[in-house]
Amino acid sequence: SIPTSAGSESDAEQLQEEQHARSVLRETFLRCLLSISNKKVQFRMHEKVKVDATFGASDIDVLNFQVSDLHTPIGVQKEALIRCQDVISFTFDV
Amino acid sequence: MQCGWPLLGPLQWIRYVNKLVKVKAGKDEEHRGWLLTVDPVSASLVLVNFGEGEGASVQVVMGHAVEEVEVLQEANEEITDRLQASFLPPRNRTRLDP
Numbered sequence: 001s002i003p004t005s006a007g008s009e010s011d012a013e014q015l016q017e018e019q020h021a022r023s024v025l026r027e028t029f030l031r032c033l034l035s036i037s038n039k040k041v042q043f044r045m046h047e048k049v050k051v052d053a054t055f056g057a058s059d060i061d062v063l064n065f066q067v068s069d070l071h072t073p074i075g076v077q078k079e080a081l082i083r084c085q086d087v088i089s090f091t092f093d094v
Numbered sequence: 095m096q097c098g099w100p101l102l103g104p105l106q107w108i109r110y111v112n113k114l115v116k117v118k119a120g121k122d123e124e125h126r127g128w129l130l131t132v133d134p135v136s137a138s139l140v141l142v143n144f145g146e147g148e149g150a151s152v153q154v155v156m157g158h159a160v161e162e163v164e165v166l167q168e169a170n171e172e173i174t175d176r177l178q179a180s181f182l183p184p185r186n187r188t189r190l191d192p
Binding site for chain 1: 103104105107108111119120121122123125130131132133134135136138140149150151152153154155156158159180181
């Protein structure tokens with residue numbers, strides 16, 4: 001595509017550097033996600049709610065997590081999708 | 095680092111990689127760990143805490159919930175190697191340049 005403005009060389013250089021950083025960070029994150037599948041995780045949600053589940057997968061834009069055996073206060077949900085917006089953090093062991 | 099974490103961008107995030115950080119998230123959560131990576135899509139942080147022996151505990155803090163990130167310590171070579179080896183297949187271990 002044709003750039004909308006004549007970018008200087010240093011802009012192009014910085015863009016390339018940024019893209020490299022982005023790819024390195026993302027690759028490590030994806031490898032980490034891969035290693036979580038089928039592991040027991042504990043989610044910390046708002047209002048100090050903690051729930052345990054077996055991690056399945058995440059969608060590419062990290063909007064939802066698919067989990068199994070979600071231990072909720074009212075029982076165990078065999079399969080579930082968790083909205084990432086509802087999660088503050090989650091923990092697992094490797 | 096105050097707020098605005100998801101807006102920093104890859105060149106800023108990568109500076110935190112391989113450092114011991116303290117992350118405040120949500121209303122009352124605080125986590126410490128070695129920063130393995132930041133997902134450039136969701137700005138989520140992956141923190142690793144090494145235990146005794148081989149095992150490690152990993153915390154993923156969602157980018158949208160991050161309130162503050164503070165660097166506590168730089169990693170030495172041993173910790174850097176251990177961090178970078180955590181999830182990589184043995185055949186292509188490459189080091190992140192922070």
